[in-house]
Amino acid sequence: xxxxxxxxNEAIAHACIEAGVDFASGYPGTPSSEVIDTLRAQRExxxxxxxxxxxxxxxxxxxxxxxxxxxxxxxxxxxxxxxAADPLLTSAYTGVEGGFVVLSADDPFAHxxxxxxxxxxxxxxxxxxxxNPSSVQEAHDMMCDAFALSEQxxxxxxxxxxxxxxxSKGDIDLGEVNGEHRTGVFVxxxxxxxxxxxxxRVLHKILNEKQPMVRKAVMDLGYNTAEVRGGTxxxxxxxxxxxxxxxxxxxxxxxxxxxxxxxxxxxxxxVQQHSVVLVIEEGAPIIEERLRQLACGVEVHGQMNGxxxxxxxxxxxxxxxxxxxxxxxPCSPFExxxxxxxxxxxxxxxxxxxxxxxxxxxxxxVFPDGxxxxxxxxxxxxxxxxxxxTTICMGASVTIGSxxxxxxxxxxxxxxxxxxxxxxxxxxxLLNAVYNGADMTLVILDNRITAMTGHQPNPCxxxxxxxxxxxxxxxxxxxxxxxxSFVETVDPYDxxxxxxxxxxxxxxxxxxVIIAKQACVIAARRSGIRRGRYVIDPExxxxxxxxxxxxxxxxxxxxxxxxxxxxxxxxxxxxxxICPSGAIAKEGRK
Amino acid sequence: xxxxDVLIVGIGGQGTILASNIIGEACLVEGTPVRxxxxxxxxxxxxxxxxxxxxxxxxxxxxxxxxxxxxxxxDLLEAVRYRHYLKAGGSIVANDRTVVPTPVYTQKxxxxxxxxxxxxxxxxxxxxxxADALAADAGNPIVQNVVMLGAASSLLxxxxxxxxxxxxxxxxxxxxxxxxxxxxxxxxxxKPE
Numbered sequence: 053x054x055x056x057x058x059x060x061n062e063a064i065a066h067a068c069i070e071a072g073v074d075f076a077s078g079y080p081g082t083p084s085s086e087v088i089d090t091l092r093a094q095r096e097x098x099x100x101x102x103x104x105x106x107x108x109x110x111x112x113x114x115x116x117x118x119x120x121x122x123x124x125x126x127x128x129x130x131x132x133x134x135x136a137a138d139p140l141l142t143s144a145y146t147g148v149e150g151g152f153v154v155l156s157a158d159d160p161f162a163h164x165x166x167x168x169x170x171x172x173x174x175x176x177x178x179x180x181x182x183x184n185p186s187s188v189q190e191a192h193d194m195m196c197d198a199f200a201l202s203e204q205x206x207x208x209x210x211x212x213x214x215x216x217x218x219x220s221k222g223d224i225d226l227g228e229v230n231g232e233h234r235t236g237v238f239v240x241x242x243x244x245x246x247x248x249x250x251x252x253r254v255l256h257k258i259l260n261e262k263q264p265m266v267r268k269a270v271m272d273l274g275y276n277t278a279e280v281r282g283g284t285x286x287x288x289x290x291x292x293x294x295x296x297x298x299x300x301x302x303x304x305x306x307x308x309x310x311x312x313x314x315x316x317x318x319x320x321x322x323v324q325q326h327s328v329v330l331v332i333e334e335g336a337p338i339i340e341e342r343l344r345q346l347a348c349g350v351e352v353h354g355q356m357n358g359x360x361x362x363x364x365x366x367x368x369x370x371x372x373x374x375x376x377x378x379x380x381x382p383c384s385p386f387e388x389x390x391x392x393x394x395x396x397x398x399x400x401x402x403x404x405x406x407x408x409x410x411x412x413x414x415x416x417x418v419f420p421d422g423x424x425x426x427x428x429x430x431x432x433x434x435x436x437x438x439x440x441x442t443t444i445c446m447g448a449s450v451t452i453g454s455x456x457x458x459x460x461x462x463x464x465x466x467x468x469x470x471x472x473x474x475x476x477x478x479x480x481x482l483l484n485a486v487y488n489g490a491d492m493t494l495v496i497l498d499n500r501i502t503a504m505t506g507h508q509p510n511p512c513x514x515x516x517x518x519x520x521x522x523x524x525x526x527x528x529x530x531x532x533x534x535x536x537s538f539v540e541t542v543d544p545y546d547x548x549x550x551x552x553x554x555x556x557x558x559x560x561x562x563x564x565v566i567i568a569k570q571a572c573v574i575a576a577r578r579s580g581i582r583r584g585r586y587v588i589d590p591e592x593x594x595x596x597x598x599x600x601x602x603x604x605x606x607x608x609x610x611x612x613x614x615x616x617x618x619x620x621x622x623x624x625x626x627x628x629x630i631c632p633s634g635a636i637a638k639e640g641r642k
Numbered sequence: 643x644x645x646x647d648v649l650i651v652g653i654g655g656q657g658t659i660l661a662s663n664i665i666g667e668a669c670l671v672e673g674t675p676v677r678x679x680x681x682x683x684x685x686x687x688x689x690x691x692x693x694x695x696x697x698x699x700x701x702x703x704x705x706x707x708x709x710x711x712x713x714x715x716x717d718l719l720e721a722v723r724y725r726h727y728l729k730a731g732g733s734i735v736a737n738d739r740t741v742v743p744t745p746v747y748t749q750k751x752x753x754x755x756x757x758x759x760x761x762x763x764x765x766x767x768x769x770x771x772x773a774d775a776l777a778a779d780a781g782n783p784i785v786q787n788v789v790m791l792g793a794a795s796s797l798l799x800x801x802x803x804x805x806x807x808x809x810x811x812x813x814x815x816x817x818x819x820x821x822x823x824x825x826x827x828x829x830x831x832x833k834p835e
Binding site: 055056057082083086163164187216219220221222223291294295297298367368369386387388389390391392394395396397398399400401402403430433436506600601603604605607608609 | 653654662663666667669670675676677678679680681682687688689690701702703704706707708709719720722723724725726727730742743744745746747748751752753754762
């Protein structure tokens with residue numbers, strides 16, 4: 053046993069190697085990404101790891117490994133499980149051989165997400181177990197047990213950490229790395245693995261008949277605990293349980309739900325010993341719905357009567373407020389203090405020298421009245437530049453674009469999507485748009501890497517998760533194979549050529565593709581590329597503000613309203629092309 | 643047991659995570675339990691970031707507003723933005739410099755001056771540190787975060803030796819001397835009353 057100060061996702065990754073994981077796949081997504089990032093960087097245990105092109109692909113790869121008897125894990129963020137929902141629901145029917153863990157990290161408050169959906173709903177939907185850790189240590193311990201639980205019940209096990217687990221840190225007790233290795237062997241069994249109607253009807257019955265055994269196996273793990281200490285009780289789950297532990301009075305009973313499904317008899321016996329029960333859980337009221345079915349006249353407080361917020365993430369203060377509303381605490385121990393008003397915001401922003409900014413600038417110049425569907429990635433920050441009009445989910449820039457184009461809208465449609473997102477779920481949309489003759493332009497913002505989630509390689513990068521060289525995919529080839537005839541590649545740092553290509557796309561018919569290819573500026577710097585800074589000639593600067601409107605964080609203003617460029621400049625040079633007075637030039641050049 | 647809660651705030655890229663890691667490692671050195679949480683992902687792109695560290699913490703990682711014993715601010719504007727997290731009688735150790743947020747230029751928003759920012763921090767035990775100058779003295783502007791940690795160190799319930807051991811565990815070996823120098827320069831710049 054060793055004690056280390058670890059990030060939640062690092063502790064979860066270490067638990068995987070303690071449990072003897074043989075196969076790991078995933079698609080990056082905050083807050084889940086560091087699990088695979090940690091697994092690929094560790095040297096304690098060798099096994100197969102891949103970043104897959106999307107969550108469905110990742111899920112099916114890991115499921116197949118499990119069918120071959122390997123302990124396997126697939127990781128994703130909560131919305132990724134929507135993409136993988138198809139194999140999830142039916143793999144509960146087929147069952148698994150080697151332990152199979154589906155890590156789906158939820159993001160209450162949508163720190164870095166497009167919604168606040170609760171993965172536990174999927175566990176209920178698929179009738180598979182779900183582990184919901186309340187601390188980093190518990191996340192580690194649960195992950196150690198998750199593979200064996202999966203083997204015991206023969207089902208995928210969903211592991212649902214939230215942002216405040218994944219990105220929490222603590223002093224964590226680790227165990228020994230498992231040295232046992234397995235080699236996958238696929239044993240043919242069509243009645244299990246071929247879900248034709250005759251087989252699947254039987255498999256559905258087996259899944260239903262398993263449920264009492266599943267409930268018992270989950271209870272036996274000991275992560276669901278209850279202590280009767282008084283006439284009122286709090287029931288909590290996930291990180292919210294740790295906030296409850298911080299503020300709960302000694303004479304109030306406490307039930308903690310770490311694993312699902314809940315044993316109804318056990319919960320009912322607890323509830324019946326109290327006059328008032330408060331349920332505190334981030335996300336959907338899953339425990340509360342079950343508990344209300346069992347309450348039989350006991351006064352229940354939770355999301356459904358407004359005692360607990362239905363949205364966002366909680367804090368010790370939220371929990372104390374809920375306990376006060378339910379009459380469990382006389383008043384909150386936390387003082388109310390409001391943040392200072394009127395401060396300029398400091399939102400996340402595209403980096404100095406980011407090629408996305410250059411491309412958005414060019415798009416806006418050529419299509420001042422355009423409609424701009426966009427997608428999920430750093431470039432969603434193009435919202436600040438007025439060039440992001442829609443985002444729904446991965447890959448939807450193309451399809452929302454073609455839908456708008458077919459709806460009769462006469463303004464030009466210019467959709468933007470990143471390289472990784474295009475490979476994730478954008479290709480089908482392009483194929484469909486070209487085939488059905490949508491009049492639109494798709495700009496693929498190709499920075500050669502999955503940047504926002506921490507620079508994971510993708511098939512454009514030319515290397516695998518383990519850093520081994522692989523053949524980089526040709527985006528031009530894919531787009532042409534989808535049927536597009538207008539496929540042009542530009543360097544967004546070359547503003548003149550980029551503007552010309554956009555103008556050509558504007559007058560062409562059908563679905564056009566422009567690939568804006570330039571390495572992510574952070575990745576470029578890490579690989580040693582130095583372009584040299586640009587500077588402003590204060591004599592030539594007319595303080596017109598054109599460069600400031602470009603929105604680069606390296607560009608500021610001096611006391612005389614003239615522009616300045618600071619040390620953040622990475623030398624993309626686009627501002628020099630924008631400046632109408634020719635006042636910006638590379639340092640050392642006139 | 644109540645924890646000593648430190649909120650580290652700054653701008654993505656300034657090294658708030660390293661500063662919080664060093665405190666966490668120092669807790670390991672002393673065998674003190676610790677909880678923390680930090681901003682990852684999209685918010686790191688030049689945005690406002692916060693790291694919570696609860697020295698002696700055994701429950702959740704989040705510091706409630708009004709609960710921080712100490713705010714360590716790598717940017718003066720961010721100190722003001724998070725001031726409501728400070729407990730009555732708490733201390734602020736702040737970099738005496740602010741980076742103007744880009745929206746001030748793109749959206750023509752008013753930017754409070756230094757005097758206004760300091761006015762908003764009145765009533766706190768405020769320690770201002772010229773982190774850029776001290777980091778330059780240490781040898782590299784990149785170590786401003788460790789200068790600031792050093793500046794806060796005498797206000798933390800952790801031994802200087804534990805923090806220095808934690809610095810050694812947390813930075814690349816070839817930058818250790820630079821970082822220790824930065825730590826000392828910061829530590830000497832703030833003297834608790």
